[in-house]
Amino acid sequence: MASTLHIQDEILPEQILQATLQLYLKHGLKKVTMDDVSKVIGKSRSVLYYYYKNKDEIFDAVMEMLIRNVVAEIKQAVDKARSIQGKIRAFGLVKIKVSEDKQAVFAAMESGMNADEISRHTKTINDIHIQLMNAESDLLKAVFAEGMQKGEIRPLTAMEQDTLIFILLSGIRGIRREMRNKEDFSHLKPTVDVLTAMTMKWLNG
Template identity: 50%
Template sequence: MFSSIQNEQDQLSEQILTAASELYLKYGFKKVTMDDISKAIGKSRTSIYYYFKNREEVFHAVLNSLVKEVIFEIGNAVDQQETLEEKIRAFCLTKIKTSESKTPFFTAVEAGMNAEEKSRHSQVMEVVHQHLMAGEKIILEKAISKSFHTKEIRPLPSEELDTIIFILQSSIRGIKREMLLKNSFDGLNTTVEVLTAMTFKWLV
């Protein structure tokens, strides 16, 4: 009985976040109200307030859900590979492609925001970015740690490992940003191949 109720509550919470995401994509965060979300899911505002105190909480929950989704996709892609080099390549490609697919959402979210609102939004996005970086780091640490035990790579001091992971994450971020600015992902595979080879050489 309790399990059934819990499942229904989880489903409703997921419906709220899905509806909110679709509305943000269409209208931007600023224009979406709790009324809009309640109408979209066919429930009263009271139902939404049971889970979220205000529309800011809904928005933050949507962002957290998005981070989890991206981390899951990257982790799943990495886990499907056998060697560490393959895992690094999968990490790079999936991170860039998932980020690219989310760009329209983040662009739409800022629609209609003034300078002050964009400034506050930037602070929120910085927290989101840090959560994403932390999740990605765990994925890479897991993959690299496994390779220690199979002697695929040399043992690494924790500080060196942290530095290599940071460089890899920052490099991917830079590649993605430059390709977005050019509005072209031509040469992505070649770029990732070079980055993967460089990273693997640091590790062996």
């Protein structure tokens, strides 16, 4: 019995967050209530309040879930690549793709919100951005560590790694932003290939 309850405690919060996300996408963040969520998951409001005290807590948890999903998708692509060059390339391509997908999610969530309402959630979104950058940095550091261990790249100091990660993440964000502004991602692969080649040249310099 205790084991069953433990499994339910793990599954139900995930169901709540997935249901809430779908409601956000359909109606926008502003219009979704705790009642709406409880109806979708088929549970009473008291069950919902057991896990989340209010709408803001659910919103924060949904954001954290999205970040976990983003990092997991990027990591999966990176892990499939065999060489460090392939891993860096996969990181750039998938990060841009996933970020674009999530941009549409954020736009749908903000639908119908005024400037003040959006502003209230800005801190959470900024905090989530920092969490994402930290997770991506850890992922790239693991790639570099593997590359150094296998002798694919030269030894790097901690400062060199931090600097390169900053350049890579900033460069990838810049590529995505400019291509989104032009509404043209047709040159994404060759662009990431050049960034990867430049990175590898420095790593082997």
